[in-house]
Amino acid sequence: MHQDIFNIEPGTAVIIGDFKENFKLDYNRVHEQYDYFQQDPVTCLSFVVHHSTFKCPHSKKVYKILSKCLSHNASFIIRALMRILKEPEFKGVSTIKQWSDGAGHFCNTEFLEYLRTVNLLNSNKDKTVVEVDYFSASHGKSECDSAFGYFSRLLRSCVPADGIKSMNDLVDFFQKETSDQSSKLLSSTRNSEFFLRSTCKEGQKTGDYRA
Secondary structure, X not given: OHHHHHOOOOOEEEEEEXXXXXXXXXXXXXXXXXXXXXXXXXXXXXXXXXXXXXXXXXXXXXXXXXEOOOOXXXXXXXXXXXXXXXXXXXXXXXXXXXXXXXXXOOOOHHHHHHHHHOOOXXXXXXXXXXXXXXXXXXXXXXXXXXXXXXXXXXXXXXXXXXXXXXXXXXXXXXXXXXXXXXXXXXXXXXXXXXXXXXXXXXXXXXXXEEO
16 A cells, blocks of 8 residues: 555555544533433544646545444445545546455445446546555554544544534534644645535435535
């Protein structure tokens, strides 16, 4: 994976995907014990994308899919990835290198069949090449873990006085905090965070948020 990122070529996207520990609503600065055990879980699916073009040799974006749908299955991942691949930076991508662990929601015929059909080229003759790779067992931490750790630290240290009560509050919180942090960095070193809130209903999308 690191070699794919280091040697990334124009027209290539390296996508690292992973489910992380669920977030839980609601968040308050002080929790009563009863309130803690009544919290609602929120699925967190992360995609870290490295992308290269002739104009921009290397860019990095972090996509967070937040949902109260707790089904970590191929259908959920496919819907999320379909939405992400609609972003402008993927137009004309000739090669995708997909990395994930070997969990069943990534390693199954439904997901692999979807990847086989992906084509981001405006051509009937050429087709986007998709390479699928899996981390070895006990592979250690990936960039998805780093991204999740960053958002978890924000929740521990920056929860607003009135708390975070809903999915909208959670997304607004992440959007504001990541924007504030990014504004402190030089433009050449900034990453983009993109938040997608989805539901359990097939194909239904309820909101996109970019920081």
